Amino acid sequence: MSIQIADALNQLIREKRLDRKLLMETLSAGLSSAIKKKFGTNAEAEVVEDGRGNIEVYLLKTVVEDVENEGSEISIADAKQFLKKPKLGDQVRISVPFEAFGRNAIQITKQILTQKIREFERDRTYEEYKDRVGEVVSGTVQQIDRNNILVNLGNAEATIPRKEQIRRERYNQGSSIRACITKVDKDAKGSMITLSRTSxxxxxxxxxxxxxxxxxxxxxxxxxxxxxxxxxxxxxxxxxxxxxxxxxxxxxxxxxxxxxxxxxxxxxxxxxxxxxxxxxxxxxxxxxxxxxxxxxxxxxxxxxxxxxxxxxxxxxxxxxxxxxxxxxxxxxxxxxxxxxxxxxxxxLQEHLIMAIEDMVGVTAKMAEKLKVIGIHTVQKLMSTPAEEILAIPGVGAKTAEKLLATGEKTMNELNKALEELIQKENEEREIARKEEKPLFDESILESEEPTEKKEELPPEAPLTEETLFKEAPADSEEAEETSTDAAESAETGSDEKVEESSQ
Incomplete structure (x- = not known):
C-alpha cells in the first residue's frame, strides 16, 4: 500500500534543513526494523520512494521447496500469486500495507527516525559552530533554572553555566542576551555550545x-x-x-x-x-x-x-x-x-647584615674560598646561583647543598628578627604619637557652659484697656488740679496786664 507522506516529509525537510536522501535512508532503516519486528529477524524488506513522498514497503521472500521460515521463505504454490512461473531461488516482492505493521512497529520506526534527525542536527550544529569559538552571538533566553541559562540562537541551543554569568544580572524568559562562545563539545550530553559573559x-x-x-x-x-x-x-x-x-x-x-x-x-x-x-x-x-x-x-x-x-x-x-x-x-x-x-x-636591614664567616658551619678556610668569588655576606650567598658555588675548587655537591640549607635557615632567622624590629619600632612610634602634646589647647575653643541659670521671668500679661488705665482716676484728678492752677495763674496774669494798660 502506498503511504502518502509527501507533505510531512517536505515540511520536516524544510524545518530541520535535512537532506532528503539521508531522510529517506533513515526512514527505510526504520521501516526495515518494523518489518523484522513483525515477521521475524530473518525477514528482509525493501522500501521504494518515488521522489515525491510516495513510499512502498515490500517483504522479500525466497522461493523454496520446503518452507522452514515463513518470514523469509515462500513455497512455489504461494509464489504463483506474485510470479507467473516461479522457480526455486527466485525472490518474491510482497507489498506490505501500512496498517499491517502494528502500533509497536510504527513506534520503533518513529524512534529510529527521531534519533537519526537528532544526530544529524548535532552534526550540523557542530560543523557550523566549531570554528566560531570566541565569537559574540545574540540569542533569546529560552529557559532558566537554578544554575544554567538555556539560550536559543535560532538554529541551535546554547548554555550559559552559572560560573559564566555575571552575578548581579537577572534575566527573564524571552529576554535578549549576548555572550561569547567559549566551547563547542560534540560529545556533551546536553547543549554542545557553551557561552560566557564573564570571559x-x-x-x-x-x-x-x-x-x-x-x-x-x-x-x-x-x-x-x-x-x-x-x-x-x-x-x-x-x-x-x-x-x-x-x-x-x-x-x-x-x-x-x-x-x-x-x-x-x-x-x-x-x-x-x-x-x-x-x-x-x-x-x-x-x-x-x-x-x-x-x-x-x-x-x-x-x-x-x-x-x-x-x-x-x-x-x-x-x-x-x-x-x-x-x-x-x-x-x-x-x-x-x-x-x-x-x-x-x-x-634596619643594614644592622642585620651577617658576614659569611659568622654563619654557623662556615670555617675560616671556606669563608676565604667564598670571598674569592665575591660572597662576603649570608645575603650574598643566598642570591648566588648554585652553579657558581659548585665551581669553587674543593666544594662538592653535598657541601654546596649544606651551605645553601644553612644559609636559608639563617636568612629565615634574620628576616624574623627584622620583622620584630619593624614591629617594635612601629609600636614605639604609635606610643609617641599618642603622647605627643598638641600645639595649642583645643579646649579653649569650646564654648563654656553658664554656671548659673538665669531666673526665668514669667511671661508678660497681654496689654488690655483695663491694664492700661487701671490707675487712670488718680492721675486724672492730679491732672485736673494742675490744669486748674495753670488756668487761674493765667487769668491772674491777664488781669494784671489789663490794669497796667488802663493806668
Whole structure:
C-alpha cells in the first residue's frame, strides 16, 4: 500500500534543513526494523520512494521447496500469486500495507527516525559552530533554572553555566542576551555550545564591535584583566602614531566605553596604554594611584612598587582589587610598599647584615674560598646561583647543598628578627604619637557652659484697656488740679496786664 507522506516529509525537510536522501535512508532503516519486528529477524524488506513522498514497503521472500521460515521463505504454490512461473531461488516482492505493521512497529520506526534527525542536527550544529569559538552571538533566553541559562540562537541551543554569568544580572524568559562562545563539545550530553559573559574574550569582542580602529587593526588590545561584574582593566596599543589608543577606546564624551559598560551592567573599565617598558606599564596599570618608584626583578618576574602613604590604599584598591588586576594585566607579580616602610626596612636591614664567616658551619678556610668569588655576606650567598658555588675548587655537591640549607635557615632567622624590629619600632612610634602634646589647647575653643541659670521671668500679661488705665482716676484728678492752677495763674496774669494798660 502506498503511504502518502509527501507533505510531512517536505515540511520536516524544510524545518530541520535535512537532506532528503539521508531522510529517506533513515526512514527505510526504520521501516526495515518494523518489518523484522513483525515477521521475524530473518525477514528482509525493501522500501521504494518515488521522489515525491510516495513510499512502498515490500517483504522479500525466497522461493523454496520446503518452507522452514515463513518470514523469509515462500513455497512455489504461494509464489504463483506474485510470479507467473516461479522457480526455486527466485525472490518474491510482497507489498506490505501500512496498517499491517502494528502500533509497536510504527513506534520503533518513529524512534529510529527521531534519533537519526537528532544526530544529524548535532552534526550540523557542530560543523557550523566549531570554528566560531570566541565569537559574540545574540540569542533569546529560552529557559532558566537554578544554575544554567538555556539560550536559543535560532538554529541551535546554547548554555550559559552559572560560573559564566555575571552575578548581579537577572534575566527573564524571552529576554535578549549576548555572550561569547567559549566551547563547542560534540560529545556533551546536553547543549554542545557553551557561552560566557564573564570571559576576558567577551570584553575584547565588545570593544572590537564598538571601536572601529580595533576592528580595522589600527589599535590592538594587548591584555585584559577582568573580575566580571566589578572592575576590569585593558591595555591598548596603537600601531599608528597619529591615533590615540586610549582616546579612541573612550570615544566622544565616553560614548564607546559607556556602551560596553552598559552591556556589562555597569562594570567599571580602566583603559591604560600598553608599553614595552615594564616600569611604565606597571605604573599605568596601577592607576589612579600615583607611583613614586618601581624596582624590577626580571629573574623572578616581580616588581616592587613604591608609593607614598596617602596613595597606598588607592593602589591596593578595595579588597586588593586594583593591585590584583594590575598584576594580571601586566603578567608580573606586584608587591606594594610605602616609601616610609621601605626606608625603615632598608635602614634596619643594614644592622642585620651577617658576614659569611659568622654563619654557623662556615670555617675560616671556606669563608676565604667564598670571598674569592665575591660572597662576603649570608645575603650574598643566598642570591648566588648554585652553579657558581659548585665551581669553587674543593666544594662538592653535598657541601654546596649544606651551605645553601644553612644559609636559608639563617636568612629565615634574620628576616624574623627584622620583622620584630619593624614591629617594635612601629609600636614605639604609635606610643609617641599618642603622647605627643598638641600645639595649642583645643579646649579653649569650646564654648563654656553658664554656671548659673538665669531666673526665668514669667511671661508678660497681654496689654488690655483695663491694664492700661487701671490707675487712670488718680492721675486724672492730679491732672485736673494742675490744669486748674495753670488756668487761674493765667487769668491772674491777664488781669494784671489789663490794669497796667488802663493806668
Amino acid at each position: 576576558p574574550e567577551f570584553l575584547k569582542k565588545l570593544f572590537s564591535h564598538e571601536v572601529p580602529e580595533i576592528y580595522e587593526g589600527l589599535i590592538e588590545i594587548k591584555s585584559v584583566a577582568r573580575e566580571a561584574g566589578g572592575r576590569s582593566k585593558i591595555a591598548v596599543y596603537s600601531r599608528d602614531e597619529r591615533v590615540d589608543a586610549v582616546g579612541a577606546c573612550v570615544g566622544m564624551k565616553g560614548s564607546r566605553v559607556q556602551a560596553v559598560v552598559n552591556e556589562l551592567s555597569g562594570e567599571r573599565i580602566d583603559i591604560v596604554p600598553w608599553s614595552e617598558d615594564i616600569s611604565a606599564f606597571v605604573s599605568r596599570a596601577l592607576s589612579p594611584a600615583k607611583i613614586s618608584g618601581v624596582r624590577v626583578d626580571s629573574d623572578n618576574k616581580t616588581v616592587l612598587v613604591i608609593v607614598e602613604e596617602d596613595q597606598l590604599s588607592l593602589a591596593i584598591g578595595k579588597e586588593g582589587q586594583n593591585v590584583r588586576l594590575a598584576s594580571k594585566l601586566t603578567g608580573w607579580q606586584i608587591e606594594l610598599v610605602s616609601s616610609r616602610e621601605l626606608e625603615q626596612r632598608e635602614r
